[in-house]
Amino acid sequence: MGISERKEREREEMKTMITTAAMKMFLEDGYAKTSIRNIADAIEYSPGTIYLYYKDKDELLFEVQGQAYLKLLEAFKQNVTSTDPLEKLEQLGKTYVSFGLANPELYDLMFIIRAPTNVDETTHGHNGDATFNYLISLIEECILADLLIFKNANQAALQIWSMAHGLVSLNLRCRLKVMIPEEASIPEILHKAIEEYLISIRA
Amino acid sequence: MGISERKEREREEMKTMITTAAMKMFLEDGYAKTSIRNIADAIEYSPGTIYLYYKDKDELLFEVQGQAYLKLLEAFKQNVTSTDPLEKLEQLGKTYVSFGLANPELYDLMFIIRAPTNVDETTHGHNGDATFNYLISLIEECILADLLIFKNANQAALQIWSMAHGLVSLNLRCRLKVMIPEEASIPEILHKAIEEYLISIRA
DNA sequence: GGATTTACTGAACACTGTTCAGTACATTTG
DNA sequence: CAAATGTACTGAACAGTGTTCAGTAAATCC
Numbered sequence: 001m002g003i004s005e006r007k008e009r010e011r012e013e014m015k016t017m018i019t020t021a022a023m024k025m026f027l028e029d030g031y032a033k034t035s036i037r038n039i040a041d042a043i044e045y046s047p048g049t050i051y052l053y054y055k056d057k058d059e060l061l062f063e064v065q066g067q068a069y070l071k072l073l074e075a076f077k078q079n080v081t082s083t084d085p086l087e088k089l090e091q092l093g094k095t096y097v098s099f100g101l102a103n104p105e106l107y108d109l110m111f112i113i114r115a116p117t118n119v120d121e122t123t124h125g126h127n128g129d130a131t132f133n134y135l136i137s138l139i140e141e142c143i144l145a146d147l148l149i150f151k152n153a154n155q156a157a158l159q160i161w162s163m164a165h166g167l168v169s170l171n172l173r174c175r176l177k178v179m180i181p182e183e184a185s186i187p188e189i190l191h192k193a194i195e196e197y198l199i200s201i202r203a
Numbered sequence: 204m205g206i207s208e209r210k211e212r213e214r215e216e217m218k219t220m221i222t223t224a225a226m227k228m229f230l231e232d233g234y235a236k237t238s239i240r241n242i243a244d245a246i247e248y249s250p251g252t253i254y255l256y257y258k259d260k261d262e263l264l265f266e267v268q269g270q271a272y273l274k275l276l277e278a279f280k281q282n283v284t285s286t287d288p289l290e291k292l293e294q295l296g297k298t299y300v301s302f303g304l305a306n307p308e309l310y311d312l313m314f315i316i317r318a319p320t321n322v323d324e325t326t327h328g329h330n331g332d333a334t335f336n337y338l339i340s341l342i343e344e345c346i347l348a349d350l351l352i353f354k355n356a357n358q359a360a361l362q363i364w365s366m367a368h369g370l371v372s373l374n375l376r377c378r379l380k381v382m383i384p385e386e387a388s389i390p391e392i393l394h395k396a397i398e399e400y401l402i403s404i405r406a
Numbered sequence: 407g408g409a410t411t412t413a414c415t416g417a418a419c420a421c422t423g424t425t426c427a428g429t430a431c432a433t434t435t436g
Numbered sequence: 437c438a439a440a441t442g443t444a445c446t447g448a449a450c451a452g453t454g455t456t457c458a459g460t461a462a463a464t465c466c
C-alpha cells in the first residue's frame with residue numbers, strides 16, 4: 001500500500017516547507033529575530049506543528065546550515081575556474097569573502113552564531129564536510145605541486161580558513177572600521193588582503 | 204555642600220556594583236544566559252533599578268566590553284617583554300590566542316557577540332582603542348625597522364588580527380575539529396599557527 | 407461503521423527585556 | 437521642627453520568546 005509512502009512524502013514536503021520559510025526569514029531578519037511563531041505564521045500553521053517536525057529551534061538552524069554550506073560549495077564550484085592550483089586557491093578565497101559580504105545573515109548563521117543547545121554531533125556534526133573537503137582537496141593539490149610553504153594540508157587549511165574567516169567576521173562585527181579609510185571599498189580591501197596573504201604563503 | 208558629591212559617588216558605586224556582578228555572570232554563563240533579573244537578584248535589587256543606571260542590557264554589555272579590552276591590554280603589557288620587535292609581535296599574538304582560549308565567554312562578548320541594538324558610536328565606539336593602538340604601535344615599530352613585508356601598519360594589522368581572531372573564533376565555535384588530530388593540544392597548535400604565520404610575513 | 411491512529415491546534419508555562427505608577431525615604435524649604 | 441519637594445527604588449504589568457501537551461478532528465484500518 002502506497003499510503004505510508006505518500007505520508008512519508010507529505011512529511012518531507014512539510015519539512016522543506018518549514019525549512020524554506022525558515023531560511024528565507026533567517027536571511028532577511030537573522031536567526032535571533034526569527035521566532036517559531038513567525039515561521040508558523042508564514043506557513044499558516046500553529047507553532048506547535050513545527051515541533052512535530054523539528055525537535056527545537058536549533059535543529060531547524062542546523063538544517064538551514066546544511067543548505068547554506070551547500071550554497072557556499074556551489075559558489076566555489078562556479079567561481080573556481082582556473083587551471084592553475086594557486087589561482088584556484090585565490091578564486092576560492094575571494095569567493096568565500098564575497099559570499100560572506102553578500103550574505104551576512106547567512107554567514108552569521110553558518111559560522112558565527114552559537115546554537116544555544118549544543119547539537120548532537122554524531123547526527124549533525126558533519127553537514128559542512130563536502131564544502132570543507134573542497135577546500136582541503138584544493139590545498140592538497142597545491143601542496144602536491146609544491147606551490148605552498150606548507151607540508152600538511154590540515155595545517156594549511158587551518159591558517160587559510162582562519163585568515164578568511166577572520167577578515168569576514170571582523171568586518172561583520174564592524175571591527176575593521178579602525179583599520180580602513182572611511183571611503184574605502186570593503187570588498188576590494190578584503191580581496192587584496194586575501195591576495196597578499198596567498199602570496200606570502202607561496203613556496 | 205558635599206551631598207551631591209556623595210550622591211555622585213554612591214551612583215558610581217552602584218554602577219560598579221552592577222557591572223562587577225554582570226562581568227562575573229557574563230564570564231560564568233555568557234551574555235545570553237545572563238538576564239537582567241539574575242543580575243538584579245545577585246546584587247539584591249529589583250530589576251527596574253538596573254535601568255536607572257544603564258539604559259538597556261546593551262549598555263551594560265559595552266561597559267563590560269570596555270573592561271575586558273583593558274584586561275586584554277594588561278595581558279599584552281605583561282607578556283610582551285622582549286626587546287626584538289618581531290619577537291614582541293609573536294608574544295602579542297600568542298597572548299591574544301591564549302587570552303581567547305582561557306576566557307572563551309569573555310572573548311565572545313568582546314569580539315563575536317552581536318549586540319541586538321547597535322550602540323551609539325560616538326559615545327561607545329572607541330572603548331577598545333587603547334588595546335588596538337598597542338597592536339598598531341608594535342606593528343609600526345616592526346615596519347619602521349623593515350622587519351615585515353608590509354608597508355602600511357593598518358594593512359598589516361588587518362591581516363594579523365584577522366588571522367588571530369580567525370584561529371580563536373573558529374576554535375570557539377568548534378570548527379577546528381575537522382582539521383586537527385583528536386588528541387592534539389589546541390593551544391599548542393594555535394600558537395604554532397601564529398608562529399608560522401609571522402614567519403611567512405617577515406621581510 | 408466503529409475503533410484507532412495521525413496531524414494539528416492553541417492555550418498554558420516559564421522565561422526574557424523593558425516600562426512605569428506607586429511608595430518610602432532623604433533633603434530642602436518655610 | 438513640620439511640611440513640601442526630590443530621589444531611589446520597587447514590583448507588577450506588557451509584549452515578546454521557546455516549548456509542551458491536553459484536546460480535537462480527520463484519515464486510516466479492521
